[in-house]
Each structure stands twice: as structure tokens, then as C-alpha cells.
Amino acid sequence: MNLRENWRVVLLLVFVVGSGIMLLVPGAPPGTAGGSGPTNLQYGIQLDGGTQLQAPPVGITAEEVNVSADNEAALASNVSDALSVDPIDVRVSADSSTVEVFVGNVSQERLRSVLEAAGYQPSTVRDGVTQQTRQEIVDVVSDKLTQSALDSGSVSTIRSTSGQTFVSITAPDRDLGELQSLLDERGVVRVYAFYPADNGTYVRQQVLEQGDFARISPAENQQGQPVVPVTIRETVAEQYQQDMVEYGFGQQTVCNYDREEPQSSRGRCLLATLNGEVVFSGGVEQGLAELYASGEFAKSPTFQMQTRNMSEARELEISLRAGRLPAPLNFEESRSTQLEPALAQQFKLNSLVVGIMAVFAVSGMVYLRYRNPRVALPMIVTALSEVLILLGFVAAVQYPLNLSHIAGFIAVIGTGVDDLIIIADEILQQGEVATGRVFQNRFRKAFWVIGAAAATTILAMSPLTVLGLGDLSGFAIVTIVGVLVGVLVTRPAYGDILRNLVLRQEQREK
Amino acid sequence: MVEFEVPEIDYDQYSNRQLAVVPLVVLLVAIAVLAGSWMLTGSPVALGIEFTGGSQLTVESSMSTAEIGSTFSPEPVSIQGVGGEPNQYVLTFEPGSGSVTSLVDQAEGAGMTVLGSGETPATFGQESQRIALIGLAIAFVGMSLLAFALFRTFVPSMAIVISAFSDIMIPLAVLSLLRVKLSLGTVAALLMLIGYSVDSDILLNNHILRRRGDFYESTYAAMRTGVSMTLTSIAAMTVMAVMASFFNITLMAQIGFVLVLGLSVDLMNTYMLNLSLLRWYKLDGVSQ
Numbered sequence: 064m065n066l067r068e069n070w071r072v073v074l075l076l077v078f079v080v081g082s083g084i085m086l087l088v089p090g091a092p093p094g095t096a097g098g099s100g101p102t103n104l105q106y107g108i109q110l111d112g113g114t115q116l117q118a119p120p121v122g123i124t125a126e127e128v129n130v131s132a133d134n135e136a137a138l139a140s141n142v143s144d145a146l147s148v149d150p151i152d153v154r155v156s157a158d159s160s161t162v163e164v165f166v167g168n169v170s171q172e173r174l175r176s177v178l179e180a181a182g183y184q185p186s187t188v189r190d191g192v193t194q195q196t197r198q199e200i201v202d203v204v205s206d207k208l209t210q211s212a213l214d215s216g217s218v219s220t221i222r223s224t225s226g227q228t229f230v231s232i233t234a235p236d237r238d239l240g241e242l243q244s245l246l247d248e249r250g251v252v253r254v255y256a257f258y259p260a261d262n263g264t265y266v267r268q269q270v271l272e273q274g275d276f277a278r279i280s281p282a283e284n285q286q287g288q289p290v291v292p293v294t295i296r297e298t299v300a301e302q303y304q305q306d307m308v309e310y311g312f313g314q315q316t317v318c319n320y321d322r323e324e325p326q327s328s329r330g331r332c333l334l335a336t337l338n339g340e341v342v343f344s345g346g347v348e349q350g351l352a353e354l355y356a357s358g359e360f361a362k363s364p365t366f367q368m369q370t371r372n373m374s375e376a377r378e379l380e381i382s383l384r385a386g387r388l389p390a391p392l393n394f395e396e397s398r399s400t401q402l403e404p405a406l407a408q409q410f411k412l413n414s415l416v417v418g419i420m421a422v423f424a425v426s427g428m429v430y431l432r433y434r435n436p437r438v439a440l441p442m443i444v445t446a447l448s449e450v451l452i453l454l455g456f457v458a459a460v461q462y463p464l465n466l467s468h469i470a471g472f473i474a475v476i477g478t479g480v481d482d483l484i485i486i487a488d489e490i491l492q493q494g495e496v497a498t499g500r501v502f503q504n505r506f507r508k509a510f511w512v513i514g515a516a517a518a519t520t521i522l523a524m525s526p527l528t529v530l531g532l533g534d535l536s537g538f539a540i541v542t543i544v545g546v547l548v549g550v551l552v553t554r555p556a557y558g559d560i561l562r563n564l565v566l567r568q569e570q571r572e573k
Numbered sequence: 574m575v576e577f578e579v580p581e582i583d584y585d586q587y588s589n590r591q592l593a594v595v596p597l598v599v600l601l602v603a604i605a606v607l608a609g610s611w612m613l614t615g616s617p618v619a620l621g622i623e624f625t626g627g628s629q630l631t632v633e634s635s636m637s638t639a640e641i642g643s644t645f646s647p648e649p650v651s652i653q654g655v656g657g658e659p660n661q662y663v664l665t666f667e668p669g670s671g672s673v674t675s676l677v678d679q680a681e682g683a684g685m686t687v688l689g690s691g692e693t694p695a696t697f698g699q700e701s702q703r704i705a706l707i708g709l710a711i712a713f714v715g716m717s718l719l720a721f722a723l724f725r726t727f728v729p730s731m732a733i734v735i736s737a738f739s740d741i742m743i744p745l746a747v748l749s750l751l752r753v754k755l756s757l758g759t760v761a762a763l764l765m766l767i768g769y770s771v772d773s774d775i776l777l778n779n780h781i782l783r784r785r786g787d788f789y790e791s792t793y794a795a796m797r798t799g800v801s802m803t804l805t806s807i808a809a810m811t812v813m814a815v816m817a818s819f820f821n822i823t824l825m826a827q828i829g830f831v832l833v834l835g836l837s838v839d840l841m842n843t844y845m846l847n848l849s850l851l852r853w854y855k856l857d858g859v860s861q
Binding site for chain 1: 631672673674677687688689690691692693694696697704707708711712713715716719720723757758760761764765767768769771772775776779784794797798801802803804805806808809810811812813816817820822824825828829832
């Protein structure tokens with residue numbers, strides 16, 4: 064056997080071995096740690112369970128508002144006052160010349176007239192938010208997911224053909240309700256001093272807001288106590304320190320905050336709220352109180368927020384760190400899918416069985432047709448190697464497998480074997496394949512048909528890869544890659560294998 | 574042992590007209606079915622939740638279907654048992670039945686175990702309808718252009734286009750008659766069908782037009798290969814359709830079912846319609 068003559072077979076072997084490595088060696092695909100499961104395959108929610116949610120961000124955007132960087136803040140407060148919306152729901156950007164309002168009930172006309180009253184001439188006011196805001200939503204959501212889950216899932220934006228953009232979130236280990244409430248948390252965090260006034264009633268004074276935090280460290284256990292260490296900005300540290308002393312935190316305080324009846328609380332508390340709800344309450348320990356009193360705190364403005372358990376600490380950390388979604392997501396207009404892991408596992412096993420049975424069916428047909436294991440066996444092996452290469456590809460790009468992809472694999476086995484039949488029939492037609500040249504000639508003829516058929520399949524499938532029809536893009540990509548692998552690698556190799564078998568047999572018979 | 578050999582058909586017995594009339598009549602009937610359904614229901618085929626919008630729950634419960642239905646407000650439009658799992662049901666709700674989270678709450682409140690849920694807003698559904706139509710149209714036009722580019726003559730190229738068209742229309746009509754709801758899976762299968770159906774047509778055209786030799790010899794050579802191909806694919810897809818419906822993997826069952834239908838129709842279209850057009854073109858002197 065001559066290596067140069069059989070380079071197509073060698074190429075197929077290289078692909079098969081490469082795919083095997085991608086599929087089976089832990090950590091082989093770039094960017095993976097390896098470890099979980101026997102293969103490097105990623106499974107989508109249909110095969111692993113979990114939730115997928117696609118929702119558009121709420122908001123309208125005015126474009127080409129020529130606001131200077133200096134006037135950003137003034138215009139923002141002007142707009143929020145005129146529309147009577149919360150200041151955090153208005154974003155003015157001089158860079159992109161846009162004004163966004165992230166509230167559902169403000170009409171495009173209202174925003175336009177408010178801007179015109181302020182002396183600006185927006186070119187268009189449209190539904191939706193800016194690219195920058197969308198990217199921030201994606202970042203914040205993926206932050207929220209990674210910090211709250213073992214299996215982090217994924218976030219991306221998808222654009223429909225009508226121009227609307229959706230944020231698409233896949234969370235493998237939570238149900239829809241949990242996911243929505245995680246996203247709903249807009250994470251407006253404020254810190255209050257809570258103390259009894261002179262007349263004995265408790266008062267609440269804001270001492271910090273979200274923007275005052277310079278750094279939020281990960282939740283950790285310190286001597287068995289879950290804490291979230293935070294650092295506040297130096298610019299506000301002095302004022303914060305003065306406030307704390309003024310409200311009586313210059314000495315150790317004990318906090319016994321009553322969430323139901325705040326007025327029946329005891330002690331002095333520092334409260335952190337998320338969306339107005341108290342998520343943290345605690346006194347000030349001796350050491351920290353001394354720092355406030357002496358004025359040392361402002362030099363290194365770091366303190367720790369203690370919680371009762373680790374999961375509370377993580378939630379607090381997410382609220383403080385990930386901040387809020389720049390714009391809320393519209394769940395009314397969302398598309399969602401949720402599947403219990405148990406049912407998904409069932410699908411995983413069953414679809415594997417379906418795939419194997421389909422391979423048996425194809426093999427049986429091929430054997431009945433040729434009755435010659437020399438022809439049929441390589442055909443089946445070649446078709447299987449095509450599926451292996453595809454699995455390797457899917458593992459290498461870490462594409463999450465769903466049911467539609469398994470259907471795609473079966474379709475690939477179908478088209479693959481079709482083409483091998485064309486090659487075999489062409490080469491084995493009446494008349495001996497006496498020489499390499501005859502073989503080449505016949506192979507080329509067969510290949511014309513295969514190439515033409517492959518081109519039509521690719522053409523037919525290509526719209527699905529770009530049109531946003533959910534799962535079907537995966538099906539189309541698997542089919543197209545499968546057809547390409549087939550035409551470029553496996554089918555030429557099958558031709559070589561067949562030539563070796565046929566020529567050797569004929570030589571023996573002479 | 575079973576012999577699997579493609580029979581040699583004596584095409585000489587039949588005129589072109591006789592050969593072409595069967596597939597054409599079937600195609601016309603299919604179009605009539607689709608048109609009739611369009612007039613009666615406003616859509617040529619019944620549309621699934623992915624195209625109309627709505628919500629779907631998969632639940633496990635020992636209650637009867639009637640009890641399950643009355644648990645919800647509004648009640649589901651359909652309750653389907655899951656094959657092989659006596660206590661599992663798929664419930665479908667119309668768009669506007671409230672958010673899927675509230676439906677899940679209602680189900681759990683009544684003691685059902687929710688195994689899965691899905692929701693498509695009506696706007697999303699209409700968008701998907703549009704995209705699916707665009708996708709099919711692009712694929713079909715692209716395939717037609719490619720056919721013309723490959724053979725560069727009108728009749729043989731047209732033969733490919735007509736039989737691909739018929740391969741799509743006839744399964745669609747069957748789906749319409751059986752009131753099977755069109756889903757993303759069926760759309761994928763229809764697109765696959767364009768690819769599969771053209772294979773055997775190209776093979777036949779190629780053998781007859783681009784090779785020397787007697788018309789009937791070429792035809793038989795092409796048939797031997799083409800029929801084996803299509804039968805192999807039908808075998809794979811039958812297994813997929815049967816096994817997947819047994820396991821209740823709807824998406825794979827639908828893809829399998831549509832492809833089995835389409836590939837069977839393709840046998841008729843390729844070796845009756847396409848062949849008669851080619852024979853007319855080749856032997857009756859249209860090409861001279």
C-alpha cells in the first residue's frame with residue numbers, strides 16, 4: 064500500500080483520530096477545562112434539561128441627539144423629570160448621540176416632544192435599545208448566571224429578520240420562574256443607617272448608593288462566617304465616615320432588625336436594600352467602629368457585610384456586583400422552553416438508540432444490495448466515520464447538542480450512504496477496473512453527481528443557518544458541515560479504499 | 574434470504590403521456606387539497622404552536638384528562654397523552670392564556686408535576702411563519718437556479734424543478750389531510766427533501782444526458798443506483814420516524830415522517846414524471 068497513492072485514506076484517518084481526541088480527551092477542545100462526563104460534548108436543554116428564554120429588552124431610543132458630554136447629566140435629569148420616570152431608567156450618551164428610556168409606558172412621541180422641548184432634534188425615535196445597552200445586558204446577565212450557578216449557561220443576543228433584537232439566555236440548572244426572578248432583580252442597592260432618633264422612633268438615613276462602591280469582593284467564609292467584603296470610593300469615604308459617627312456608629316453596635324415591624328427593632332443597624340427590600344442588616348463591630356471614630360476608615364475604606372449563610376452572601380454579592388440590568392427584559396413577549404433534567408436524560412438515551420437503529424437499517428439495506436462485504440463493510444465504516452468526525456467538530460466548537468442535531472446526524476448518514484452507493488455503482492459497473500486510469504475516470508464521473516447533489520443540499524440548508532428559526536440553525540449547520548466533510552474527506556477516501564479492494568481482487572483472480 | 578435487486582421496468586410499454594399523467598394528477602390533487610384547506614381554515618396546513626404562538630406544558634399526573642383540563646383557566650385547547658408513559662400529558666394553550674409561569678403555578682397548585690414547559694408569543698409565531706416561508710422560497714429558488722446552471726437546457730432542468738416541487742407539495746397535502754400541525758421539524762424536513770429529491774433527479778439526468786449509450790440502458794443504470802439510494806434513505810428515515818414516535822421525541826418523529834413520505838413520492842416523480850420528460854426531450858427530437 065502506497066501512502067502517496069492513498070493520501071485520501073490517510074487524510075480520513077487524520078480526521079478520525081483528530082475527532083476522537085476532540086471528543087474523548089478531557090480538555091482537548093480549546094477553552095474547556097475537561098472533567099464532566101465521558102465525552103467533551105456539550106448538551107443543550109433538550110438533552111440535559113434546563114431553561115431557555117428569549118426576550119426583548121424594554122425601552123425606546125432616540126437617535127442622533129447631538130448632546131455634548133458636558134450636558135449628558137443635565138439632559139438625563141431633564142428627561143426623567145419631564146417623563147416622571149426614575150433617573151436610572153434614562154440613559155443619555157454623547158458618544159452614540161442617543162437617549163434611551165427603559166420604561167414600557169413611554170411613547171415614542173412623548174420622548175420626541177420632551178427632547179424637542181429641551182432643544183434637541185432626534186432624527187428617529189424607535190423601539191428597542193442601543194447596541195451598547197444590549198451588550199451590557201448580556202454582560203450583567205452572564206455575570207448573574209456565573210455567580211449563582213454551578214453550570215453557568217450562556218447568554219447572547221439574537222436578531223430577528225424584522226429587526227427586533229432578543230436577549231437569549233440558556234440556564235441549564237434552573238426553572239423558568241427562578242430564571243425570571245434572577246433577571247427581574249434590577250439590583251438597585253442602597254445602604255442605610257437605621258437608628259433610634261432622640262424621641263425613640265427609628266429613622267432611616269441613606270449613607271451609600273450603588274455607585275459609591277469601588278469594589279465588591281467575592282463572598283467568602285471568614286472563620287465560619289459568610290461575608291462579602293466591599294470597598295467604597297475614596298471620594299465618598301470621608302462623608303460616609305462622618306455620617307456613621309453622626310448616627311451613632313462610632314462605637315460597637317448590636318443590631319436586631321425586625322423586618323416585619325422595623326419600629327420594634329432594637330439596636331443600631333446598617334441596612335442594605337435591593338429594590339427597596341432589605342437584604343442585609345447588621346451592627347458595626349468594635350474594630351470597625353473605632354476606625355470610624357478615629358477617622359482612619361477613610362484611608363482604607365473597606366468593610367465586610369456579614370450574612371447568615373453562604374447562599375445569602377452570594378445573593379448579596381450578586382446584587383452589589385452585577386448591579387442591575389441596564390434595561391429590564393419584556394417577559395410578556397418572550398419565548399421560553401423548559402425541560403426537566405429527568406425527561407431530558409430520557410431523550411438523550413432514546414435519541415441515541417434511534418440513531419444506532421438508523422445505522423443498522425442503513426447497513427442492512429447496503430448489505431442486501433451488494434451482498435459483498437468487501438463493498439458494503441467499508442461503506443458502513445466510512446459513513447460511521449463521517450458521524451464521528453461530525454461529533455468531533457461539535458465537541459471542538461463546544462456547540463450544545465439538541466434533538467435537532469441528532470436528526471441532522473441521521474440525515475447525514477442517509478445522504479452519506481447515498482453518495483457512497485453512487486461511487487460504488489459507478490466503479491463496479493460492468494467491465495473491469497483494470498487500470499488506475501479507468502478507476503480515476505469513473506470516480507470523477509461519480510463525483511460530478513455527488514458534488515452537484517451536495518451543492519443543492521448546502522444551498523437548501525443555508526437559509527436556515529442565518530434565519531432565526533430557533534433550533535433549526537443547529538440542524539442546518541450539522542447537515543452542511545456533514546455534507547462538506549463527506550464531499551471533501553470521507554467520500555474520496557471511500558473511493559481509494561474501494562480501488563484497493565477491487566484492484567487487489569482482480570489481480571488475485573488473474 | 575431476501576434479494577434486493579432493482580427490477581428492470583419495461584418503459585417501452587408506456588407512452589410519455591401515460592407515464593407523466595399519474596404523478597401530475599397526484600400533484601394536482603395535492604394542490605387542490607392544500608387550496609381547499611386554505612379556503613376552509615385560512616391556512617393550507619394546520620400550524621403548530623411554534624407558528625401560531627401559545628404555551629405548552631408537559632405534566633405528570635394521575636388525574637383523568639378531563640380533570641386535568643378543568644384545573645386550568647383558561648382550559649387547554651388540547652391534551653395529549655404521551656406514548657409509553659401512562660401518566661404524562663402534553664397540554665397546549667392558546668396564545669393569550671396568561672404567562673407560562675402562571676400556568677406552571679396552576680399545574681403545580683393542582684398537584685401535577687411539571688416536566689417541561691414552553692411558550693411562544695403570537696408575534697414570535699407570525700415572525701417564524703414568515704421566516705419559514707422565506708427559507709423555503711430561497712432554498713427552492715436556489716435549487717432551481719443550480720439545476721439550470723448544471724444542465725443548461727430547459728426541459729431537463731425544468732424536470733428537476735417540477736419533481737422537487739411535487740416532492741414538497743404532496744407530503745404537505747398529506748400533513749394537511751391528517752391535520753398534523755406544521756412545526757419547525759417539518760419545515761426542516763421539507764428543506765432536507767429539496768436536497769434529497771434532487772439527488773436522484775441529477776443522477777438520472779446525468780446518466781441520460783451526459784453519457785453515451787442507449788436511453789434505456791442509461792436509465793436502468795441510473796435507476797439501479799438511484800432506487801437503492803432512495804430505499805436506503807427511506808429505511809433510515811422509517812426507523813427514525815417509528816422509533817422516535819415510540820419514544821415520543823416529536824421533532825425527530827416529524828422529520829422522519831415527512832422524509833419517508835417525500836422520498837416515496839420522489840420515487841414516483843423521478844421515474845415517471847422526470848423520466849417521461851427526459852424521454853420526450855431525448856427521443857422525440859425536442860433536442861434537435
